[in-house]
Amino acid sequence: MSFKISSAWRPSLGSPVHTDGRGLDIKELRLTWDGRREEAVFNNVNKDRDESPLAKKFTDTLWENRSNTGVNQVIQPWRWVNVKNEPKYTNDHPVNQLSKNLGKHKIETDHLNHLHVGVWNK
Numbered sequence: 001m002s003f004k005i006s007s008a009w010r011p012s013l014g015s016p017v018h019t020d021g022r023g024l025d026i027k028e029l030r031l032t033w034d035g036r037r038e039e040a041v042f043n044n045v046n047k048d049r050d051e052s053p054l055a056k057k058f059t060d061t062l063w064e065n066r067s068n069t070g071v072n073q074v075i076q077p078w079r080w081v082n083v084k085n086e087p088k089y090t091n092d093h094p095v096n097q098l099s100k101n102l103g104k105h106k107i108e109t110d111h112l113n114h115l116h117v118g119v120w121n122k
């Protein structure tokens, strides 16, 4: 399995999740398995790509295992999870459930070209 990572810890730029070293941005994921190759390219800037089966499985696994891993953010071009009860999001996005990236909110448009995963600050 290989990953193309675009960002991890950033000393002074962007979200506190990254300045704290709790965030990872992934562009691509490639997997060779039983002689088959699968890939997930986390890019839907042109809104013309569907989420690949591997992208879906990887995203679902990150979220489903959050109680063991400490993951509290998964944001990618097709889906994301709203973990706070913020009124600006809750009409479109139920709290703590992966739901469709509508490309409507800044958090959605900022994540059309990568998958962001973040962990709790404990």
Ligand SMILES: [Zn+2]
Pocket (backbone or CB within 6 Å): 007, 018, 023, 024, 025, 115, 116, 117
């Ligand atoms: Zn990020």
